Amino acid sequence: MIKKLKIPLAIALGVSLGSSLWIGHAVAANKTQHSIGSGSVDSKEIRWGSSTKYTANRDYAIKIWNALGKVKIAPDTATTIEDLTFKDVNLPDETFTAQWVPRIGADRIEFNTPKFNNSGRTTAAKNKTASHELGHALGIGDHYESNYSGLIMYGYSSSTTTLQAHDKTDYNANWKN
Numbered sequence: 768m769i770k771k772l773k774i775p776l777a778i779a780l781g782v783s784l785g786s787s788l789w790i791g792h793a794v795a796a797n798k799t800q801h802s803i804g805s806g807s808v809d810s811k812e813i814r815w816g817s818s819t820k821y822t823a824n825r826d827y828a829i830k831i832w833n834a835l836g837k838v839k840i841a842p843d844t845a846t847t848i849e850d851l852t853f854k855d856v857n858l859p860d861e862t863f864t865a866q867w868v869p870r871i872g873a874d875r876i877e878f879n880t881p882k883f884n885n886s887g888r889t890t891a892a893k894n895k896t897a898s899h900e901l902g903h904a905l906g907i908g909d910h911y912e913s914n915y916s917g918l919i920m921y922g923y924s925s926s927t928t929t930l931q932a933h934d935k936t937d938y939n940a941n942w943k944n
């Protein structure tokens with residue numbers, strides 16, 4: 768709950784539903800970025816707060832990334848600095864399904880309810896979206912080439928809900944000791 772000050776990246780990374788395209792807002796179009804820097808990580812931790820109602824999807828994402836062991840993703844406490852806030856927004860005119868937004872203070876993962884919770888979206892799709900956005904908070908960018916099509920961090924729609932070898936390679940490169 769301690770206030771945090773840092774310089775935000777001038778980008779937000781999101782995903783759109785209708786076109787089946789994952790969209791990185793304000794990032795050079797369709798350019799793979801294995802690393803986008805430190806994301807929301809602070810001293811090898813992401814301390815998170817939450818007001819989202821999509822807690823199961825949030826917790827799925829936290830679980831699969833925490834299993835990699837190098838960055839501790841844990842709830843914010845009275846004595847830690849909140850690095851990331853999970854939040855729901857209601858923006859029917861926006862194209863994004865969810866997005867990671869770097870900010871001064873705590874960054875955000877925003878779930879855009881009209882798109883994220885659109886009828887017909889499966890639990891797997893929601894888990895993948897949440898996991899993808901948390902990947903950005905871990906400093907991993909979108910991937911676009913077809914050889915990356917199975918990744919959580921693939922920049923277009925795909926069906927995986929588990930971290931693939933290259934997702935782990937990028938995580939480990941970003942967070943090597």
Ligand SMILES: [Zn+2]
Nearest residue numbers: 800801910937
């Ligand atoms: Zn990569």
